[in-house]
Every structure is written in C-alpha cells, then in structure tokens.
Amino acid sequence: MDDELRIFRKTVRQFIQEQFVPHQSRWREQHRPDDEAWTSIGKAGILLPDIPEEYGGGGGTFAHETVVNEELALAGVHFGSSIQSIVGHYILSYGTEEQRRNWLPRMARGELVAAIAMTEPSAGSDLAGVKTTARREGGDYVLNGSKTFITNGWHASLVCVALKTDLRAAGLKGISLVMVEPKNLAGYRVGRTLEKVGMNGLDTCEIFFDDVRVPAANLLGAEGKGFNQMVQQLPYERLTIGVGAVAMAEQAVAITTKYVKERMAFGKPLLDFQNTRFKLAQCKTEAHIGRVFLDSCIQRFIAGQLDAVTAAMAKYWLTECQCRIVDECVQLHGGYGYMIEYPIARMWTDSRVQRIYAGTNEIMKELIGWAL
Numbered sequence: 424m425d426d427e428l429r430i431f432r433k434t435v436r437q438f439i440q441e442q443f444v445p446h447q448s449r450w451r452e453q454h455r456p457d458d459e460a461w462t463s464i465g466k467a468g469i470l471l472p473d474i475p476e477e478y479g480g481g482g483g484t485f486a487h488e489t490v491v492n493e494e495l496a497l498a499g500v501h502f503g504s505s506i507q508s509i510v511g512h513y514i515l516s517y518g519t520e521e522q523r524r525n526w527l528p529r530m531a532r533g534e535l536v537a538a539i540a541m542t543e544p545s546a547g548s549d550l551a552g553v554k555t556t557a558r559r560e561g562g563d564y565v566l567n568g569s570k571t572f573i574t575n576g577w578h579a580s581l582v583c584v585a586l587k588t589d590l591r592a593a594g595l596k597g598i599s600l601v602m603v604e605p606k607n608l609a610g611y612r613v614g615r616t617l618e619k620v621g622m623n624g625l626d627t628c629e630i631f632f633d634d635v636r637v638p639a640a641n642l643l644g645a646e647g648k649g650f651n652q653m654v655q656q657l658p659y660e661r662l663t664i665g666v667g668a669v670a671m672a673e674q675a676v677a678i679t680t681k682y683v684k685e686r687m688a689f690g691k692p693l694l695d696f697q698n699t700r701f702k703l704a705q706c707k708t709e710a711h712i713g714r715v716f717l718d719s720c721i722q723r724f725i726a727g728q729l730d731a732v733t734a735a736m737a738k739y740w741l742t743e744c745q746c747r748i749v750d751e752c753v754q755l756h757g758g759y760g761y762m763i764e765y766p767i768a769r770m771w772t773d774s775r776v777q778r779i780y781a782g783t784n785e786i787m788k789e790l791i792g793w794a795l
C-alpha cells in the first residue's frame with residue numbers, strides 16, 4: 424500500500440458502493456449485471472488497472488488489480504472485471520501491436536466485454552479433450568464447437584477461445600487461442616445462462632460455434648501455442664482468486680465477530696462462550712496466515728518472480744481456507760446463517776466454486792506434486 428493505491432482504493436470503493444451495491448438483488452435475479460455496468464465502470468477508470476496507459480489501461484501493477492478484486496469481494500459484488508484483465512493480459516502478452524491497439528482501449532472503456540472460453544462439456548480439467556475446431560479457409564478460420572461455464576458469456580463482445588487448429592495433433596498439441604468478436608457474427612450463439620448455487624449476479628453461459636468465420640488475423644500468437652500460453656497466464660488468474668478468497672475470509676470473520684457480540688443466548692452474548700471465542704480465534708489466525716502468504720505471492724508476482732507452483736499453492740490453500748472459515752462463521756450465526764438475506768449465507772454459497780474453477784484444487788495439488 425502507498426498513497427496512490429490508497430486513493431485508487433477510495434475511488435473503487437466509492438464507485439462500487441454507489442453504482443453496483445444498490446443493484447445487487449436485481450443482478451442476482453437476472454443472473455447478470457446490467458449492460459451499462461460495463462461502460463460505467465470503464466468511465467470510472469477501473470477496468471484494466473494493470474494494463475499500460477498507452478493501451479488505455481490504468482498503467483498500474485497487480486496491486487491495482489488486487490485493490491479492485493478486494494473491494495468487489497468486500498462489497499459482496501460479483502462482476503467479471505477480473506476476466507477482462509485476464510484476457511487483457513493474453514492480448515498484451517501474445518497479441519500483435521495492431522491487436523493490442525484494436526482491443527485493449529475498447530476493453531478499458533467497457534465497450535468490449537471479454538470472456539475466456541476454455542471449458543467444454545467434455546474438456547474441463549483435461550484440456551486435451553478440447554473438441555472446438557478452427558479450420559483454415561483462405562483468410563479466415565471457420566469455428567465449430569461449444570463451450571460451457573463461460574463467465575461474462577452473455578455480455579461478451581470479445582471471446583478468447585481455446586480450440587484446435589491442428590486436428591491431427593494429439594492431446595494438448597495443436598491448441599491455439601483465437602479471438603472472436605461475436606456481435607452480429609453468423610453462427611455464433613449464446614446458449615443458456617446457467618443457474619448457479621451462488622455468485623448469481625455474475626453471468627455464466629454456454630456458447631456455440633456453428634461455422635463461425637473469423638479473420639485468421641484474430642489468432643493470438645502462433646498456431647499450436649495455446650496450451651503454453653494458458654500455462655503462462657493461469658498464475659495471474661489463480662492469484663486473483665486467492666485475493667478474493669482472503670478478502671472474503673477476513674470479511675466473514677469481521678461480520679461474525681460483530682454478530683456474536685450482539686446475539687444473546689442463555690442470558691449472555693455468544694462471544695462469552697469459549698467455543699465461540701476458540702472458533703473465531705482459529706478463523707482469525709487462519710485468515711491472517713492467508714493474508715501473509717497472499718501478500719508474499721503478490722509481491723513476488725509484481726517482481727516477476729512468482730512461479731506457477733506457488734500460484735497453484737495460493738489458489739488451493741487460500742480457497743480451502745476461505746471455505747473452512749466461511750462455513751464456521753455460518754455455524755456461529757445459527758439459523759440466520761442459512762438465510763440468504765444474511766451476507767454470511769451468500770458468502771457460503773459464493774465461496775464454494777472457488778475450489779473448482781480456474782483449475783480444481785485437485786489439479787492444483789497435482790501441479791504441486793509433479794514439482795516435488
């Protein structure tokens with residue numbers, strides 16, 4: 424933290440409180456943010472905070488991205504701005520100068536909403552199962568296939584698609600990343616908006632490609648490099664998830680501490696029971712350990728020194744820690760902890776997926792295990 428980051432945090436907090444928080448119940452009901460949420464956050468200068476200014480970004484570091492994700496988590500708002508940043512970094516890292524200048528400034532303004540589409544019905548943890556293909560025809564690729572669980576899928580106007588360009592290559596070979604601008608694009612279809620148990624304000628959709636033509640110039644980097652590109656970029660996404668995990672764990676401890684001081688049972692506040700104090704002491708300690716580990720990972724990431732294995736450790740351990748803490752805090756709320764009108768109940772339903780997406784925690788343990 425420094426003064427510049429503190430000022431940025433104040434701006435982000437104020438924006439979220441004024442522009443996003445009042446609309447949360449509607450977003451949850453409609454299973455997505457309002458359309459104009461994207462342009463309003465873009466106008467506020469909060470999108471792509473760690474992309475260079477010359478491409479329309481905020482010119483900050485991962486610390487700025489962290490501030491945005493922490494503030495969203497603290498406010499209990501689920502908004503796909505981190506996906507916008509993730510896709511922004513794919514473009515920054517592998518895009519041509521023309522691609523960067525074409526897409527990044529519009530993403531920063533919220534005029535383009537990005538999604539990343541890797542998962543398919545038969546390819547989740549095992550990306551070797553990707554069946555979506557891009558066949559080269561003259562100056563175009565012709566895409567066929569389907570993707571599922573795509574965050575920002577409903578709003579998306581720029582989709583980074585993992586697909587096979589070399590149909591003969593086995594397994595992870597022959598996977599490439601192709602950027603698709605779906606607006607008015609024949610053969611592109613958004614399927615169902617999927618109903619989730621939590622994070623209901625965030626849209627999660629199926630998408631389908633049926634002979635979709637995109638210019639071959641939309642390839643990101645070189646053909647066949649897609650899997651390596653994902654391996655290089657996934658630590659960013661995994662660390663982002665760790666940021667949300669620690670922020671939510673700290674928030675759960677804070678609101679539960681307040682609750683147990685006020686709620687009476689057997690003629691005294693719940694906090695007067697030793698079990699309550701011990702449980703909260705344990706949660707607070709674990710959240711603190713999580714914070715120290717996370718901060719160390721963030722510092723190393725900013726210095727360009729965070730390896731993929733440590734990022735996997737952060738994703739795995741911090742999300743397990745988050746779920747343990749939130750579950751204990753639900754218990755300390757009693758029946759009220761199960762009522763969706765209480766923030767702790769929403770934290771419980773929202774936190775569960777953290778152990779699943781961006782690579783399940785079992786896959787994280789495999790990554791750590793392979794490096795032993």
Ligand SMILES: Cc1cc2nc3c(=O)[nH]c(=O)nc-3n(C[C@H](O)[C@H](O)[C@H](O)COP(=O)(O)OP(=O)(O)OC[C@H]3O[C@@H](n4cnc5c(N)ncnc54)[C@H](O)[C@@H]3O)c2cc1C
Pocket residue numbers: 539540541542546547548549571572573574575619627776779780781782783784785786789
């Ligand atoms: C809300 C939400 C948002 C998402 N957003 C996106 C998105 O924007 N873009 C995108 O591309 N994807 C997205 N996903 C997909 C997500 O990344 C996948 O769900 C995840 O990678 C797991 O794949 P799967 O669901 O197919 O599970 P599977 O791969 O079928 O796994 C099922 C179980 O088997 C275990 N397993 C699998 N392989 C192994 C192994 N080798 N060793 C031990 N255990 C194993 C898994 O850990 C898991 O417990 C999202 C998912 C959700 C729920």
